[in-house]
Amino acid sequence: MPRSLVALALLAATAGPARAQDPVQLAVDLSDVQGRIIRSRLDIPVRPGLLTLYYPKWVPGTHGPTTPLADVAGFRVRANGADVPWLRDPADPHAVNLTVPEGAKTLEVAFDLLLPGLNEPPARQNTVASGRLAVLNFCDLLVYPKAAKAMDTPFRLTLTLPNGWTHGSALEPVNLNPVELRRNVNSFFPCSLETLIDSPLLCGLHTKSLPIGADGKHRVFLACDSEAGLDVPADVKAGWEKLVEQADKMFGSRPYGSYTFLLALSDKIRFRGLEHHESSDNRLPEMTLQTPHLRLYSAGLFPHEFVHAWCGKFRRPAGMIVPDFQATPDTRMLWAYEGLTNYLGWVLTARSGLISAEAARDDLAGTAERMKNARGRSWRPLEDTGTSSHVLAGSRGAWGAWRRSLDYYDEGTLLWLEVDAVIRKETNGAKSLDDFCRAFFACPPGRPAVKGYTFDDIVAGLNAVCPYDWKTHLTRRVTLPSADAPLEGLLLGGWSLGYSDKPNDTHKAGESVSKGMDLTASVGVKVSADGVIGDVVPDSPAAKAKLAPGAKVVAVNQRKFTPELLKSSVAATRAGGKLELLVENGDWFSTATVAYNGGLRYPKLERTQAEPDRMGAILAPR
Numbered sequence: 228m229p230r231s232l233v234a235l236a237l238l239a240a241t242a243g244p245a246r247a248q249d250p251v252q253l254a255v256d257l258s259d260v261q262g263r264i265i266r267s268r269l270d271i272p273v274r275p276g277l278l279t280l281y282y283p284k285w286v287p288g289t290h291g292p293t294t295p296l297a298d299v300a301g302f303r304v305r306a307n308g309a310d311v312p313w314l315r316d317p318a319d320p321h322a323v324n325l326t327v328p329e330g331a332k333t334l335e336v337a338f339d340l341l342l343p344g345l346n347e348p349p350a351r352q353n354t355v356a357s358g359r360l361a362v363l364n365f366c367d368l369l370v371y372p373k374a375a376k377a378m379d380t381p382f383r384l385t386l387t388l389p390n391g392w393t394h395g396s397a398l399e400p401v402n403l404n405p406v407e408l409r410r411n412v413n414s415f416f417p418c419s420l421e422t423l424i425d426s427p428l429l430c431g432l433h434t435k436s437l438p439i440g441a442d443g444k445h446r447v448f449l450a451c452d453s454e455a456g457l458d459v460p461a462d463v464k465a466g467w468e469k470l471v472e473q474a475d476k477m478f479g480s481r482p483y484g485s486y487t488f489l490l491a492l493s494d495k496i497r498f499r500g501l502e503h504h505e506s507s508d509n510r511l512p513e514m515t516l517q518t519p520h521l522r523l524y525s526a527g528l529f530p531h532e533f534v535h536a537w538c539g540k541f542r543r544p545a546g547m548i549v550p551d552f553q554a555t556p557d558t559r560m561l562w563a564y565e566g567l568t569n570y571l572g573w574v575l576t577a578r579s580g581l582i583s584a585e586a587a588r589d590d591l592a593g594t595a596e597r598m599k600n601a602r603g604r605s606w607r608p609l610e611d612t613g614t615s616s617h618v619l620a621g622s623r624g625a626w627g628a629w630r631r632s633l634d635y636y637d638e639g640t641l642l643w644l645e646v647d648a649v650i651r652k653e654t655n656g657a658k659s660l661d662d663f664c665r666a667f668f669a670c671p672p673g674r675p676a677v678k679g680y681t682f683d684d685i686v687a688g689l690n691a692v693c694p695y696d697w698k699t700h701l702t703r704r705v706t707l708p709s710a711d712a713p714l715e716g717l718l719l720g721g722w723s724l725g726y727s728d729k730p731n732d733t734h735k736a737g738e739s740v741s742k743g744m745d746l747t748a749s750v751g752v753k754v755s756a757d758g759v760i761g762d763v764v765p766d767s768p769a770a771k772a773k774l775a776p777g778a779k780v781v782a783v784n785q786r787k788f789t790p791e792l793l794k795s796s797v798a799a800t801r802a803g804g805k806l807e808l809l810v811e812n813g814d815w816f817s818t819a820t821v822a823y824n825g826g827l828r829y830p831k832l833e834r835t836q837a838e839p840d841r842m843g844a845i846l847a848p849r
């Protein structure tokens with residue numbers, strides 16, 4: 228860095244916003260959302276001198292630097308009616324440095340967020356819009372002044388929506404005056420930068436607000452691309468009500484004043500869930516609530532994101548509590564943040580009746596099979612999938628079994644199932660992981676301050692419920708490579724991983740959504756509906772036949788590929804049928820002979836007699 232820039236950076240490090248009590252005014256305008264542009268305008272109270280403005284980089288919950296910096300256009304800064312030149316920090320593209328001119332009390336910042344076209348495949352982005360709805364995440368739509376306590380910077384939001392659109396969020400709206408009502412300008416009470424970024428907003432033409440439970444503290448706010456998709460079946464609503472009731476019984480206290488499940492239903496945005504303190508951002512296909520296999524596939528979404536209000540938002544690994552949105556969080560303990568959430572979400576999905584106990588076991592069988600195939604465990608310990616989370620999140624799906632993926636979710640489920648089963652066994656059923664949760668996540672009424680924890684805090688919390696060598700046990704599970712998946716929790720739960728020649732409904736739902744075939748438990752390969760190999764399990768029959776991710780199966784046993792033909796040919800291997808695949812890889816064709824005779828195989832849990840059915844007790848409603 229040249230000396231002049233070093234001096235600028237040093238000075239900027241000590242400069243900050245003025246008049247801290249005055250909120251930054253943020254005006255977000257969706258009038259041109261059909262033109263695929265969202266406009267942001269900010270009035271930032273300032274003092275003359277050097278100033279650094281940050282575009283948020285690390286987005287909580289995504290565990291990565293996921294704001295769309297490349298889609299920020301038209302960035303202009305003005306003060307005293309004139310343009311203010313700015314200079315991007317060469318060492319940090321999310322920062323711009325500038326000099327606030329003498330006499331200026333307010334800095335006007337304007338930029339546009341460019342959205343991808345609706346004919347492109349939906350992107351996994353924080354802020355998304357279809358033709359009829361939008362999900363706003365304000366991390367994408369603002370800049371903030373560098374400051375020692377940047378998270379506390381007050382912001383006041385106003386939001387202009389297209390005619391006829393309404394909105395829902397955890398933000399507190401100000402009652403509209405008639406003029407604002409006509410122009411669909413919506414105002415909100417000031418809140419901190421941290422709360423604003425923690426409060427996504429869902430809006431659209433077709434919306435519905437559905438109260439959940441009797442005490443008026445929970446609701447689901449839905450927006451959909453059609454009126455028809457907003458219809459909530461009675462059994463789904465009953466499951467959501469049970470979810471709140473069962474979570475109350477599990478945790479014993481609530482880390483929020485009220486809670487809003489935001490549910491965006493559109494085929495033009497991607498499946499996603501993201502946790503927040505008093506809301507969650509859930510996105511599913513347009514007709515999910517009317518489509519049995521989509522309901523089954525997504526049943527665990529609300530429970531997972533809801534659990535995060537306790538596990539991830541209220542309490543999180545101390546290294547993930549950061550001073551601003553530029554600091555890199557330490558994500559090595561995602562096996563606790565996400566792993567425990569994934570396990571408790573799975574438990575609550577069954578306890579709330581959103582799926583049956585059998586479907587919960589089928590789901591767990593798929594989890595166990597995926598982790599059995601995660602051969603990368605032999606070199607990458609579970610903890611490193613967390614430390615490397617933001618790198619792995621951007622990796623290709625291909626080679627996932629050898630590279631490992633975000634395994635702190637699936638392996639976290641197996642790890643915490645084992646912890647729960649050990650507690651139940653050691654205490655003869657008197658205690659369970661619920662007791663740990665009630666103590667570890669205990670909080671006063673209302674919205675408490677974030678409370679960090681360490682590895683040792685988890686060990687101490689578990690020992691308080693059930694004395695055991697948790698430190699050695701968890702250290703081994705989390706920090707050491709291993710050839711074998713941790714399936715001991717299944718066995719202690721009274722079940723083992725077996726196989727069936729028929730896929731269960733959960734497996735079928737997964738294949739319907741991915742539009743491919745998961746044959747990892749048989750030949751060791753995933754294949755898309757048009758024959759492209761998605762992943763190959765190392766050492767599997769497919770790997771030994773030199774099948775590679777990205778190659779395309781064009782013929783099976785000399786006949787043109789169809790998904791049905793591939794499945795029936797795999798099934799026929801059990802009766803001695805051969806499996807010869809003609810494979811196209813770039814400009815080259817080759818024949819792969821797969822040495823395999825096991826027929827179709829799909830994971831399925833089987834009851835063992837060695838242990839009582841602890842899993843049944845875990846999944847039963849309280």
Ligand SMILES: [Zn+2]
Nearest residue numbers: 531535565568
């Ligand atoms: Zn999560």
